[in-house]
Amino acid sequence: MTGGSQVGESDGHQIPFVEPGQAEGETSRVQRETQPPYDRIKAMILSKAIPPDTKLNIDKLARELGVSQTPVREALQRLEGDKLVVGKKPRGLWTSPLLDEGQLRELIEVRLLLEPWSASAAANDRASNPGREMLAEIDRFVALNERKNEGYALASHDVAFHDMIFYAVGNSFLHNAFRQLHAHLHLFRLYPADLDGTHTIEEHKVIAEAISRADPHAAEEAMRAHLFAAMDRFSLGVRGKDTLTSLGAVRSHVLGAPGSGQTNHVPAPSQSTGSDGTLGRRHD
Known part of the structure; x- marks a missing residue:
């Protein structure tokens, strides 16, 4: 993708x-x-x-x-x-309506069930390892410079990055389960404080590097840390401290x-x- x-x-x-x-x-x-x-x-x-509403x-x-x-x-x-x-x-x-804080927590909890394991499964020493492609996607986003602040750019990058992991795992049931959450569509409207992607990119790079070097444990832990950090950022949007485009x-x-x-x-x-x-x- x-x-x-x-x-x-x-x-x-x-x-x-x-x-x-x-x-x-x-x-x-x-x-x-x-x-x-x-x-x-x-x-x-x-x-x-x-x-909304x-x-x-x-x-x-x-x-x-x-x-x-x-x-x-x-x-x-x-x-x-x-x-x-x-x-x-x-x-x-x-x-x-926008997600409330309880719904945000529930959404992240479901993602915690799906994505750390998926990152671990993708971190294999095979030709299907998506690490290099994920790092290239990070470089593409960083190259946007000031255009990173447009909001849509960060959301589009986030979709591409996480989808690469699911495609590499190759489990259509798992991927469809994630799609049915419509997580990015709901979260994007909250407009996190990290609109230029500074923290997101740092976390994505740790995940991509762990996957690239075929380290399943590190990839799983990096994804888990990323999701918890994202929940904290999106909570600002839930509390009305969003940054509008x-x-x-x-x-x-x-x-x-x-x-x-x-x-x-x-x-x-x-x-x-x-x-x-x-x-x-x-x-x-």
Whole structure:
């Protein structure tokens, strides 16, 4: 699996990547407009351009994306499978709430059951050892320099890095069990304090080096330490100390730049757009 640097048709565990540093032009406009509604809406949810626990209006989304209602409905069905959208009968479809601290702990506990063992199993002295590929992925991310701060870059790197381990293990039941957690999709919305990936990369390097030298015990312990450290970082997001990406940049590259002829207003999380709360934050 690659680092996920492009938005395209993806299976549910992948993170769509939006490049907010890219200059707006004809090429980027065409690329954006050819992105499937599923990826564009997912990017809006993950970036909080559509805030958590928000009612979704299919007609409004179709107009904002410049498509008919049918592909929007199909995209929302897929996003229900990703657990990013939930149905609240008879109140329609809503973006899912963020994880609370208890749910975060439970998610990490499940990952502790799956990933330390997987790291140990991948750390074998065989051609399938993914250590070299994992170190190359770390180098790719570090080479982004200041673009590491864009948030999507870190999330895309994290998906690629952890997937390399599961692919190397070669157990489809294990890999599918991890995908069903949709861990990266839920955690990404919490925006950890480590947004530029400094601590994440240090921990990933220890894991990759242990796997590369075929040291199963060290790989297992490094993965366990990484997951506990990640839980501490994501807890800051649960407690409201998150670091938001620029909603303006996300709007520009998901919906279109102001004045481009497209409807591109997406309110900030504290705003509301009408008495029905269609794109405003509402709670049960």
